[in-house]
Amino acid sequence: MNWQLFRITPLATCLALAACASPPEGSLYARLGGQPVVSVVVQRTIDRAAHDPRTQRSFDGIKLATVEASITQQICAISGGGCQYEGETMAKSHHDLHIRPSEFDALVDILREELDAAQVAPGAKNDLLELLAPMKRDIVTAS
Amino acid sequence: MSELLRRGTRLLALALLGLCANAALAVPWTVQVRDATGHPLADAVVAVLVRGKPARTTTAKAEMGQFNRQFTPQLLVVQTGTEVSFPNRDSVRHQVYSFSPIKVFELKLYSGTSSAPQVFDKPGVAALACNIHDRMHANIVVVDTPLFATTDASGTAHLDLPAGEHVLEYWHEQMKGAALQSQPLNVGESAGTTLLTIAE
DSSP, rough: OOHHHHHHHHHHHHSSSSSSSOOOSSSSSHHHHHHHHHHHHHHHHHHHHTOTTTTTGGGGGGGGGHHHHHHHHHHHHHSOOOOOSSOOOHHHHHHHGGHHHHHHHHHHHHHHHHHHHHTTOOOHHHHHHHHHGGGGHHHBBOO | HHHHHHHHHHHHHHHHHHHHHHGGGOOOEEEEETTSSBBBBBSSSEEEOOTSSOOOSSSOEEEEEETTTTTEEEEEETTEEEEEEEEEEESSSSEEOOOOOOOOEEEOOOTTOOOOEEEESSOOOEEEEESTTTTEEEEEEEEEESOOOEETTEEEEEEOOEEEEEEEEEETTTTTSSOOEEEEEEOOSSEEEEEEOOOO
């Protein structure tokens, strides 16, 4: 048996699909629950953020479904789910919105709550938040 | 003396011939558009189909840009066959699409770029939107003639037309549907006005 081929095939399969039904075993994406869980968590987070007085400002005029799909793809990509992120960079997409630290932090709070509500394991939750934290630098441009 | 007279007559004849050539498009025509309540209607598209004039163009180009999360312009009128480019002059990405039967397309437009231009080869109206920004809307109105105009704030459009029996086509966003309406238009030797009422 070709051991190397065995390891590469699932990844190749995932790369071929936009959203993986069965993500690479052991990946953070898999530990989060894969596409079914991540897409629902993102959808609930963004829907809440778009109506929460602390964060709604920057979602004004935005088609939520498009943003939700893009973020889900982004999380899949950074958590080893095998997706290719096709969206805009965090710097470019937030530059003209002048996001404040309080707005960023409020969104992370909402995300945390939805990860809990989806019963994502604390370890996986924390690993994801650690991966997302460096994005604050590019997203927050106001004080 | 007779030589002078002869030359003078010839000059006059040539001058008259020159005037006649320009008379092909010499009749100033005004279209006054109003809505059902009688108020002047701005941004109404009017176009005149002239028998014998080519319906399509193979050379015309136009632009539907994006800036400040909006299309620029929001109403673009082009002759059938025009190549339209979509330069994204915004700081953010746009995903421009149309589901209108005359032209279905979707373009991922990165900030500061323009993708391959789209040829609008069927007459009618294409409604454009952006898959990312909810409030972005524009219309591209495609007409089978190079003779078209859009009414200003006073509901007025001006065209220079040849004399003859033509077809006047018109459209406004208020009208339901993506088809231009039409009616006959007779242009005589002297300037005239057409009064149009566009009801919903």
